[in-house]
Amino acid sequence: MRIKELYTWKDYRREDDLKNFDWNKLRNCVNFIRKLQEKLPVEDLIEESPPVINDDVFNPGGWIGIYKVGDDFIKVVPDPETITPDEFESIKKELIGWLEYIGPFLEHFLARYMNESLFRWLLYTMYSRRLVELTEILLSHFVPRNISSREYVGRELRGRPDWKKTILLKTKNYQSLVSRKVEFTLKTLSNLLLTRFHAELLGDMTHLLNKIDENDLPEFLGNWRINKAYHEEFISMGILANFFEESLYENFESFETLEKIRRKAKEEMIEIADLWEAYISNKTFFADFGNRFDTALKPLSKIYELWCFKKLCDILKIDGKRIKAFPCRVTLKLRGKKVKLNYNTTKGLRKYSGIMKHIPVQLGRPDFVLESSERIACVMDAKCKKRLDQEDIHRFLSYLLDYMCSTQEAFVGLIFHISRKKSIKSIRVKKGAIHLVPMTPTSYPYVKEDIRSIIEQTLST
Numbered sequence: 001m002r003i004k005e006l007y008t009w010k011d012y013r014r015e016d017d018l019k020n021f022d023w024n025k026l027r028n029c030v031n032f033i034r035k036l037q038e039k040l041p042v043e044d045l046i047e048e049s050p051p052v053i054n055d056d057v058f059n060p061g062g063w064i065g066i067y068k069v070g071d072d073f074i075k076v077v078p079d080p081e082t083i084t085p086d087e088f089e090s091i092k093k094e095l096i097g098w099l100e101y102i103g104p105f106l107e108h109f110l111a112r113y114m115n116e117s118l119f120r121w122l123l124y125t126m127y128s129r130r131l132v133e134l135t136e137i138l139l140s141h142f143v144p145r146n147i148s149s150r151e152y153v154g155r156e157l158r159g160r161p162d163w164k165k166t167i168l169l170k171t172k173n174y175q176s177l178v179s180r181k182v183e184f185t186l187k188t189l190s191n192l193l194l195t196r197f198h199a200e201l202l203g204d205m206t207h208l209l210n211k212i213d214e215n216d217l218p219e220f221l222g223n224w225r226i227n228k229a230y231h232e233e234f235i236s237m238g239i240l241a242n243f244f245e246e247s248l249y250e251n252f253e254s255f256e257t258l259e260k261i262r263r264k265a266k267e268e269m270i271e272i273a274d275l276w277e278a279y280i281s282n283k284t285f286f287a288d289f290g291n292r293f294d295t296a297l298k299p300l301s302k303i304y305e306l307w308c309f310k311k312l313c314d315i316l317k318i319d320g321k322r323i324k325a326f327p328c329r330v331t332l333k334l335r336g337k338k339v340k341l342n343y344n345t346t347k348g349l350r351k352y353s354g355i356m357k358h359i360p361v362q363l364g365r366p367d368f369v370l371e372s373s374e375r376i377a378c379v380m381d382a383k384c385k386k387r388l389d390q391e392d393i394h395r396f397l398s399y400l401l402d403y404m405c406s407t408q409e410a411f412v413g414l415i416f417h418i419s420r421k422k423s424i425k426s427i428r429v430k431k432g433a434i435h436l437v438p439m440t441p442t443s444y445p446y447v448k449e450d451i452r453s454i455i456e457q458t459l460s461t
Contacts, residue, residue: 001071001072001073002020002021002072002073003072003073003074003075004017004018004021004072004073004074004075005075005076005077006060006074006075006076006077007076007077007078007079007080008060008061008062008063008064008076008077008078008079008082008300009059009060009061009062009079010059010060010079011057011058011059012057012058012059012060013056013057014055014056014057014058015056018058018074020072021069021070021072021074022069022070022072025069025070026053026058026067026069026074027053029067029068029069030050030051030052030053030058030067031053032121033050033051033063033297034050034051037050047301048061048062048063048299048300048301048302049061049062050063051063060076062299062300062301062384063076063297063298063299063300064076064077064078064297064298064299064300064303065294065295065296065297065298066294066295066296066297067297068122076297078300081386082384082385082386082418083300083304083384083418083440087440087441087442090441091303091304091307091441092293092294092303094307094310094441095293095303095306095307095310096290096293098310099293099306102323120204120208121208121224123282124201124204124205124208125223125224125227127201127275127278127279128201128205128223128224128227128228128231129223129227130275131197131198131201131231131272131275132227132230132231134268134271134272134275135194135198135234135272137268138194138268138269138272139239141268187243187246188264189250189257189260189261189264190261190264190265190269190272190273191240191243192243192246192247192250192252193247193250193252193258193261193272193273193276194240194269194272195234195235195240195241195243195244195247196247196248196250196252197272197275197276197279198231198234198235199231199235199244199247199248200279201231201279202228202231202232202235204283205224205227205228205231206228209224209228252276252280253280258273258276258277261273300384301382301383301384303384304382304384304418305344305367305382305384308367308368308382308416308439309343309344309367309368309382311439311444311448312341312368312380312451313330313341314448315448315451315452315455316332316334316341316452316455317332318330318332318341319332328342328343328344328345328347329341329342329343329345329347329348330343334372334455334456334459335456335459335460337372337373337459338372339370339371339372339377339459340370340371340372341368341369341370341371342368342369342370342371343367343368344365344367344368345365346362346363346364346365348371349363349369349371349376349403350363352371352375352376352403353402353403354401354402354403354405355401355402356402363402364395364398364399364402364403366379366380366381366396366399366403367380367381367382368380368381368382369403370455370458372458372459373459376403376404377412377455377458377459378412378413378414378454378455378458379396379399379400379403379404379411379412379413379414380413380414380415380416381395381396381399381413381414381415381416382415382416382417382439383415383416383417383418384417384418385417385418386417386418386419388415388417388436392415396413396415396434399413400413400432400434404432405432410431410432411431411432411433412432412433412435412454412457412458413432413433413434413435414434414435414437414451414454415434415435415436415437416437416439417436417437417438417439418438418439418440419436419438419439419440419443420438420440420442420443421438421443422438422443422446422447423438423446423447423450424436424437424438424447424450424451424454435454437451
């Protein structure tokens with residue numbers, strides 16, 4: 001197993017930087033990410049372009065996280081020229097705890113902006129393929145079963161005669177025969193586990209498949225439909241189908257239960273028990289947000305944007321319960337006024353649009369919009385860049401023009417960006433101002449009071 005660390009926005013050549021990695025598998029991963037992003041609703045589209053790859057060059061773009069390439073791993077981390085490792089670690093730790101706390105928003109964030117689902121596709125493919133192989137071996141040899149015998153006393157034989165006991169009864173003037181019937185049952189812990197394993201995989205695979213068009217499955221997931229159909233048939237029409245419901249009530253996460261199965265099982269069933277244990281371990285991994293956050297493929301710009309939102313909530317002293325209720329539209333009191341902080345949404349903002357709402361196009365979506373007294377008080381954007389380009393500024397000016405300048409003379413805008421400076425640069429234009437705010441874990445302590453002051457001043461204009 002190899003692990004290779006790459007930086008964002010760098011070109012890496014197949015025959016040089018990544019010569020020991022399976023290029024086709026990497027290309028399949030990248031193309032699948034692009035397909036998943038294309039499936040996002042228009043309102044949730046990510047400005048950050050997905051990674052790109054051709055026959056010779058891979059560029060991860062602004063996406064960070066881990067690619068599983070066969071048995072190897074490629075880890076993409078932020079270019080230290082943009083964000084230092086210490087700064088990114090600080091952002092990551094702060095966000096992990098906060099996202100877990102605010103709860104419901106967490107899964108929305110994971111579903112929309114973190115491609116952890118790619119790991120699920122690959123893992124479920126591996127488990128599904130191996131479980132099908134082991135099940136076929138088991139069915140072709142000897143399906144585990146329990147053997148029991150039951151004694152019957154009556155006027156007819158039911159099974160093997162027990163002459164010794166029959167003669168004993170005769171001596172006591174009983175006219176009965178004693179026999180012992182051997183019975184076989186497939187209801188064993190091993191078979192219940194096997195049924196449960198197929199059911200769990202079917203449920204997880206179906207959940208993922210519902211998220212995309214089946215026709216969009218890439219070649220490296222070609223057996224997905226076949227294996228899914230196998231699991232479905234196994235629990236509905238297979239020889240163990242009658243035990244499906246009962247299998248759901250067994251605690252197969254118990255170490256004692258699995259050990260009991262292993263003690264009585266043959267080779268293939270022991271391997272199935274081991275495979276199941278690894279499977280539930282990986283499912284636990286997906287419940288651990290810290291690990292998911294670290295490994296999932298995600299746009300760095302979204303991580304930075306979300307961290308800026310968290311710091312805004314800190315600056316404005318927004319109560320955690322309000323964030324839990326609906327973090328994309330938070331109501332608060334500021335200088336005695338009722339204020340709404342909108343994050344990454346245009347819901348409810350159409351009435352403020354002076355231009356775009358009259359044109360059949362999507363409204364511009366600033367990262368943060370401060371709404372007060374039936375007007376837009378401030379527009380803010382987060383740019384995970386050291387140097388802003390023309391496109392960044394043009395887009396931001398279009399927000400100001402549409403939401404503020406068309407209905408009022410004064411406008412206020414804040415652009416959060418990566419900078420080692422410790423003070424805000426303000427650009428004054430007539431009655432308006434655009435503030436370039438250096439926002440990193442290092443600069444934040446120096447600018448947080450100024451940010452609050454600027455926002456409070458917007459409410460008095």
